[in-house]
Amino acid sequence: MYPDWLNYVDRKRQRNLAQILQCLSQLQDKKNLDFIVIGALPLLMRGYLAYKVYWDIDLLFRDDKGIREFMKKPKPKMLRIVEYDDALMVSRNITSFHTAWAFNRIWFNVDYIVRKGFFEFYTHNIDALTPYTESITVGSTSFQICLYMAHPWDIITEKVISPRTARDVELKIDTSVDLRHIFAIYTSEKTNMEFWHYIFEKTRSLCSEHEFKIKFLKILSSATELGYRDLEISPDSIKLLRE
């Protein structure tokens, strides 16, 4: 099968992305989850984003040790991994390690990330989280993907309360990727009551529902100023956020 979202991946890179996702599917420990795919890719693969850029792969680990163990895990011989960082980049709440993966000479950025508390946030309902499962055919080759990825509703919940998003709104950064993702998910889900119940419930593990609602309202009310003048804000969603 050739999924729609693959049309938003540069044609030259489609096969390589599928091959890397297949490799990650094999590397991911499904019984004792060691990492989960976060960032833009789950949104692209779930149909929320529809534009062509250079997609990165972000892997969220439980802790620094989890990254180190993953780095040691045996990988296919044909896979080349180039490390951009000399060591794990550790700051107060985030650890990151930037790499590039290739099976030939088409490189994909694969970033290993740890964010305090967020692995649990994304995986606590793992039993309800269905892995993305697909057989992707590019050219004459099929790639088997079975990969746990962050739930898009979790992604928006996190992004709404992120200090980075608050800063982007404050400074009116129209190129903010986080805001773009928030508006894309909102556009798809704004009339879906199940969505609203889910995110109000889920945010409680990160901050109060009241704080979440205020932040979401501020983001929506800044949409025009940020360049999203076409965003249709549903009065019902505003009502929900004001409750």
Add this chain to the structure above:
Amino acid sequence: MSFRYEFRLSGSGGQGLILAGKILAEAAAIYDGKNATQSQSYGPEARGGSSRSEVIVSDEEIDYPKAVNIDLLLCFTQEACDKYYKDVKDTGIILVDSSYVTKLPQGRFKIYTVPITEVAEKEVGKALVANIVALGIITELTKIVSKEAVESAILSRVPKGTEELNLRAFNVGIKKAQQLR
């Protein structure tokens, strides 16, 4: 004959250099049909700490994705300039934002100084588009990626309501570079 061109965009977090690197790579690969890699690294604090984006453009597939011999170095902070100028080729280019970089390095490379942030603020009306102004200067100075490709890549990254502002910033950068020649 094949070519490989290495860009390093350096400064501090929040200056939009990672995004600029992505746009440059997307312009080269998606819209110009070349091959490109883009990498990023942040200092200990993502916002306010150091930030670096590297882009490699080649007409052939790229065997090694790390920059080793810089053709163009963009510096948005003095610290970045002091740290990275040694990696620039003798025939390379250093572009500094003279709004922040005052002490220029010595070497055989060519140095261009432009008050990029000031230009963005005065001529475009928004200091935050300094990264896009810089992209315009880089595009015109190097001619490695076409103007049209960079414009398309910018448009794919910005919302409709700010397309005009960002394209204006890019073209201001192009004009600045033409004045430098």
